Amino acid sequence: MPMIRETIVSTTDDSGRVHLAPIGIIADNGGWVIAPFHPSTTLNNLRAVPFAAASFTDDVRIFAGCLTGRNQWPTTLCAEIPVPRLTGALAHAELAVTRITEDELRPRFHCRTLRTAAHAPFMGFNRAQSAVIEGAILVSRLSMLPREKVERELAYLETAVAKTASPAEEEAWTWLKQATALFYAEMET
Ligand SMILES: Cc1cc2nc3c(=O)[nH]c(=O)nc-3n(C[C@H](O)[C@H](O)[C@H](O)COP(=O)(O)O)c2cc1C
Structure with a gap:
């Protein structure tokens, strides 16, 4: 089984509106696969603007919040992609879609990592x-x-x-x- 990291994935539509969603990104030969189920805003956005930021955070309010109608969390511009990351991320990865494996239920967006950066210390498991x-x-x-x-x-x-x-x-x-x-x-x- 591939390794999956639970992250907050940010994407934008073609007008630049940011969308945050908890997504388990799948390790793939040094890159990551984002596999959103149909229908989803993340999926539509990745087709419109083929970049995503994966934010690694220990603020689990963001995971619970995005699923319960609280999806406005502060974001910060990324260096190499036109999509922002979570401001509060401990670390993040800037991803570019390189290939799509189409699937009616769950297309897979294969992404190359353009950049990763750390912002705050990880303080251990809870x-x-x-x-x-x-x-x-x-x-x-x-x-x-x-x-x-x-x-x-x-x-x-x-x-x-x-x-x-x-x-x-x-x-x-x-x-x-x-x-x-x-x-x-x-x-x-
Ligand atoms: C930890 C976690 C991991 C998730 N991983 C996925 C995923 O890989 N694919 C997916 O479609 N939804 C996943 N979900 C559910 C989405 O976050 C949720 O359905 C969300 O609304 C996506 O749809 P949206 O892009 O329209 O917001 C996950 C949820 C949680 C809490």
Whole structure:
């Protein structure tokens, strides 16, 4: 299996409007593959402007926020691509699309890394951050996964949040729980 890094991918449309999305980028011979499912803004943007910034961040509020309608986070110009990165990134990679493998469900955008840069120290692992990332993946798939599985896995992940979270992870977790509750409440009406 290829290695995947969970990042915040920024793209722009051809008017320059920035879009941020949590995306697992797939290691590919020194470059990265971005594989957005149809339909998605990231996919449309990569066709319009074939560049992306992958921001590596430990602020998991951005993962949870992008999935719960909070997708305005500060961005900063990149050096070599016409797409900005997250201002708060610990590090980022500037990517250029070199080839597209078309697929009806999930096209693959093969990217060359033009530049990487580090901005702040990585301060070590935190279980609540991992739990928020896993929770965010569940929340991004609410319409596809059985409710029982989602609720069981969120309950398991919540123990790590309860034991190890800082206020940032607590806030991110609250957003995920609210979005989940709202989704199931709307299903029941
Ligand atoms: C950690 C994480 C990784 C994700 N990876 C992908 C991915 O590789 N491809 C994808 O289409 N969506 C992925 N998602 C879901 C997208 O972030 C979400 O569906 C998003 O809205 C993409 O659509 P958009 O470009 O229209 O915003 C991921 C979500 C999370 C939390």
